[in-house]
Structures are given as structure tokens and as C-alpha cells.
Amino acid sequence: MGSYLIRRILRTLLVMIGISVVVFAFVRSIPGDPATVMLGERATPEAAAALREQLGLNKPWFINYKDPAHLLEAQYPKYMAQLLQGDLGSGLKSNIPVRDELVNRFPATAELAIAALLFALLVGLPAGILAALRRNSVWDNLATTISLVGVSMPVFWLGLLLSYFFAVRLGWLPPSARLGNDVTLEPITGFYVLDALLRGQPAAAWDALRHLILPAIALGTIPLAIIARITRSSLLEVLGQDYVRTARAKGLASRTVTLKHALRNALLPVVTVIGLQAGALLGGAVLTETIFSWPGLGSWLYEAISQRDYPVIQGGVIFAALVVSVVNLLVDLSYAALDPRIQYR
């Protein structure tokens, strides 16, 4: 187990370096560069060239082979040298250190993603189980239909709809943001609901929770639908297997068979899907965060890509890849917990 972990961590590091190279080359090969975007409607070729030089974008990407004396003046070696000192650079225009923004924004995204996942699990799992146990019943049809709608609903549309209906029409929940205008909260962890409780501000915690509900539903709907469907089909498959029949034949109560034997095995693919969804949640957060003015990683990265803000894109992508790797590692480790036959060496 220990050596497995070390190997996994080393592999993750290699993957990170690979990703840094790929993202570095990739962002620079997208047509249109930061200089053009910064200048906008005013961009003349001369002004863009001057700005490009200021930003150091006229330097070679990886190796300065034309000029051996300045071999390491290319953009990538400089970036890596910085990175090894823990410096991810700063936004090209804003000059805000990428690291500060990551620290600032990741908790917002994580809080939202966790809330969305919780929502997806709390509704998706029971729905899937119910659908499998009452196969072809009204419940099954309902769950299947809803999950189909959930998967095909565009997130931004659902977000706007939720916001309009629950905030504007009914006035039950705030339309966007993480906190009300008059609520002040000194963050500790960056998870506002938790922070408010730690600070002993129950009113602020309630306010933060209310702000979390709509975006979490918007973001959680697709994973919910997927989880419900996978749970249903996986459970149906397991229920048809011999050992379940054996267990039943032994005279075990139907409830025990389903929950203790079948469900535990049926959850394996569900856990895999949750792991995969962790990456998708980061992606879905882009739209959800934009719609709900949620100051997280997604909306920040989205903006950076349209602005071609290279250091921000690089830092953001490398960090997101790291998060997904860690989540996947956790998922792999949880397999062993769920299924004793799986061992890591």
C-alpha cells in the first residue's frame, strides 16, 4: 500500500510536468494573444507588437536555440524556474499573483462542488435504488425521465431559470453571490458556511447556506441524473447475480440482501462515476459560477481563457489537474474499502 502510494504520487508529478508542457504550448498556439485582447477594438499591429514585447511574448517558447548565450531566456524555462520557487506568476494585466487567486477562489469552487455532489448523491442514490427495486413502476419511469431531462438541460439555462423562479418570482432565495450585501464574514477556511459557524455567526452561516442552494442544484443536476442511472443499472445487474439468489435462498430478509450484499457491490461503478464527475464538476462550474456570480476557479479560468491570460490559464489548469488527480487517487483507494478483493501493491 505504501509503495503504491509513492508510485502514484511520483506518477502524478510526472503527469503535472507533462500537463505544464502541453498547456504551455497549447495556450500559445491558440490564435489571438493577450496583447490583441488587451488592446481590444484599438489594437493596431504596431501597438500589439510593442505590448507583446513588453509582456515577453516575443521570446521563444521552450528553448532559445538561436542564441546559445541566452539559452534559458525562453518562456518555459523561466516559468518553470519560477514555479519551482512556488511562484505561479501574476495575471498579465491585473498583476494579481496567480497563487493568491488560487488560494482565494479554490475554496469557493470546492464548497460549491461538494454541495452539488451532496445534492446529487442525496437525491440520485435513493432515486436509483428505488427505480431498481421497483423496476418498471411509476417510480422507475419517473426517475428515468427526470434523469434524462437532467442530463440534457444546459447548465446556464437551468441556472437562470432557477434564479428567476426562486429568487425573483418567489423571493425565497438570493439570486446570486455567496453572501448578502450587509453580511460581513472574515474567512478562515474559505468555506463560508463552515467559517460562519466557526466564527459563531449563525445568521451569516444561514445566509451563506441560502446562497449555496441554487448554484448547487444547478451544478448538481447532471451528476444527479448520471448517478441515478448508474445506480439503477448497476443494482439491477447485481440483483440478478447468483450470490444474491443464494443469499435469498438462505432465507435472509430481502432488505438485508439488498442493502448489505447487493448495494455494496453495486456502488463500485457509482464511486468511479463520482470520481469522474469531480473533473466534470470543475468544468460545469465554469457556467454555474458565471451565472451565479460565484467567485470561484471556473469563472476566473473562463475569463482568463477569453483574455488569453497565459499565466492564469497555466496556473489554473495545472492546479485543476492536480485536484482531479488527487480525487482519482482517493477514489481508487476507496475501491479497496468497498471491495476487499481489490488490493493495491
Added chain:
Amino acid sequence: MNKLLLTALLASLPTAGAATLVFGNNGDPVSLESGNITDGISIAVQRQIYDTLVDFKDGTTDPVPGLATSWKANKDATQWTFTLRRGVKFHDGTPFNADAVIFNVNRWWDPKNAYGFRNQGHTYEIWGQLMGGYKGDATSVLKNVVKINDYTVRFDMNKPSTVFPSVIGSGYFGIASPAAIKKDGAKYGTPASKPVGTGPFIFQSWKTGDRIVLLPNKLYWGSKPKVDQLVIRSIKDASQRLNELKAGTIDFANDLTPDSLKAIQADKNLVAVKRPSFNVGFVSLNNRNEYLKNDKVRQAISMAINKKAIVDAFWPGLGISNASFLPPVLSWANSKNVPADYRFDPTAAKKLLAEAGYPNGFSIDLWYMPVSRPYFPQPKPIAEAIAADLSAIGIKVNLKTEDWAKYLEDRRKEPGFDMYMIGWTGDYGDPDNFYSAYYGPGGSDDINWNPAELVRLLDQGRAAVSQADKAKVYAQIHEITYKANYRIPVVHSQPLAAARSYVKGWVPSPLGSEAFNNISVAGKK
């Protein structure tokens, strides 16, 4: 522990009774450093923190005293002397004076200045664009800036400039505290620093992507803020800004889509606010395209587009179409020989096309922008309407678009786009700001059309001292460009804003942003 407890207690105290004004900004500022930004979102915030030397009369582009109480030029407008306001202090308590002005100007225009634009480079691009170049450049309008005494500064010009006070008054050039900039260095303007100006509001905090909190400047030299706190929220999505307005979680907001006008008017809690038009949205035709080279083809295209119908459909009650590149406020610079609007006549257009040798029409690309701008809030459907009008005279239009960064780059890369949509929002109240942006050397390679006479007239316009002289020069430019049909103005739009009905005293500026010191929220629940 005690401190923590106290903070917790203080934070949980109700803030009721305090008047909070909440503005829905259409995104997060890039930076709060004046002299580092060119975008309207940042300027909207900076206008609250910083003052400029010259201000503009509410709702107009007419210069009025700001941090300078008066200014005057010598006879040929090559020297401008500014008298500064006395007794003004920056938010950090340091005095505002001639040294502060010169410190700021040097940051903007001297590429060698130690406190100049950021650590990545040392030139502030907008300065170069509005002033022709930087310190030491032959093309620079400004030659030198001199301190006469503590409250008098003189600007020496390389060439006559009558618009200098308006330019230096534009929102980019907020005067910041030299002491604060020296203290924070490269961090200045980021959330880790405290931007310091002389403006009506004092910076309190900035949570990126979320909100900026400002407090009133009790010592403000001008009209003092009427609220206890100003919160500027970052709400990128226009429909969400409208939702927030309707839900009452924000008090007023900018840049709503024209189609929300009806919804705003139908809501008795909201008031629609139309910002005076100071922009132009237009279609550019490229001289490199063999069809578009032909004068008659371009004329036919301009006659075939039913601009009035398009404006009525996409900017109902919020836009006008006319035959000028200039927004209505600058109509004094239009020629009287040019009709008020283009003629819409598809039959005549078809005839012209036949005369040009294309009785059966031809096929051509029209590029529309992938982003929404005040002048083209919904570029795609507008492009579709133009395409439909052109197909009526036999021109088959292929609609094309691409990512904004690439769009901006490709339009200027030879051969450029055949026909493309773009526009402009003004920085200061002079016709030069509009024409030079798209004619003359600045726009040289997107349509490949810059006759020498036009270039000469543009120079002449910049040097004209009296408004009457200016009007004469720009009337000629208007005639030449109108006849040529290379850039067909479609709309001058009024950007739509809205406020809760209890918001009083908001007078939006045509220049895009204004200080909020006169706004009150009496009766807000």
C-alpha cells in the same frame, strides 16, 4: 481569543439603519490602479476612488473643473496651464498638489519611470493611443510637463492640441496618491493593496470576482456621498443583473440588454435609465475584395440594408440610425451636405449592382462579433438581418464568426475580412476620437483604404483651435467617408441601465461611467 471573540461579536452586530448603495457592475475590475487599465468595468470602480484633473458636466461631454479649477491655452494651443484645487487631500492624508500631478503624468507617459505601468513593461498603451506617443517620441502630442508652483502645472505640446483638457479628463487618468504608489510598488492596484485617490469614496476591501466595498469620503472637496457604504458587485451575466435588480439585491446596474427594456418598464419597482448615446456600431467593407472594390457595389450594399428596421427591431426605443460616424452629441461636426440618413432602396440597389456588372449578385462573407458590446448587443441576429437584406438584391452572405481574440487579430491580418461588424465607444467629446480610431494610420490595414486627403484632414482636425474651424474640417471628412461607403454606420445606441425606483440622483454619463456621490437611496427597505 478575546480578539477573535470581539471580532465575531462586532461582525454579528446588525448593520440595519446604514444606507448601503449596491451597484451591479458587469464584471470584476482588472486592476484598481489608474494608469493600468483600459476597460469600462475597471473605470466604473475607479471613478469612485479617483478624481481626474478635468471632469465633465453631468450627462454630457462638456469639460468642467475637477481637480483643476481652471485651465487655459496659449494662442496656438501648444501650451496648457492648469490651476489646481487647493486644500484637497488624498485618502491617505497626503496633500494633492503639482508634484502629485507630475508624478502621475510621468507614470503614464515616461517608459523609463520607476513607478510606471506594472512590472511587465513600462508603457500605458492608452496614453500612446490618445496622445500619439510617449515621452521623447517625435509623434507624441505632449512634449513636457512643468511645475510652475505648488498649484500650477503647465503642459507643453509638440503640436497644437485643442482637446488636451478633455483627453486628460477621461476616466483612464485618475490621479492617485504618490505616497501610496511608492509604498506598494508593483502590488498597487491589486486586492493586496489599497488604492488611494482623492475621490468621493474610500477603498475598503476587494474580494475578487465578488464585490468591492467603498466608504464615503467625509472630507470630499465636491458633493459628499449620500450613503454610508457603496458595494460594487461583480455580476457578469446581463440576465442575472436584471434578476438581482428585480429581487432587490442590487440597487442599480449598467449594460442590460435592449430586449429587457419592456420587462423593466413593466416592473413598478424599477426605472429604466437610458445612457446618452456615445458610440457607433458599423459594418466595414474591405477594399481588397474584388467586388467591394467597386464603388457601385458598396453603394448598393449601403442602400440595401434597412438600417431603420434593424435598429427598431434590436434596439426598440434605444437607438438611432443616421448617416454619420459620430454619435448625436457630436452632430455639430457633421456636414450639412450629407443627408440625415442613408437612403433605403433595394430596387435602386439592385440596379446599381447590375450596372456594376453583377446582375445576378455574388457571394460574400460577413463576420459578426462573438461578444456583446453596447453598440452591438446581439451581433448574430443583427448580422442575420443584414444578410437577409442583402440577399434581397442577390448578394448571398455567408455568416462567419470566431473567438474574440482571433477576430480582433484576423480582421487586421491581410487580406482581412470581406465585411465585418465592429464599433466604438468614445473616450472624450471630440470627433477625432471617433474618426482617427478607424481612419488614418490607426485603421490602415483592415480595409485597405486611406486616401492621403483623409489623412491630411485628420491631422488638420486635431490642430484646429476653434470649434468652428473643427466643424469645417470634420464636415469634409464626413462627406468623403459618406460618399465612399467603406464603413456603414448602423446604429448609435443608448446603453440601457436600470435602477430600483428609490434610487435618486443618478445621472449617467455618455462616457460610460460617472461618480456615484450624488446618489441617494431614501426609502430603501
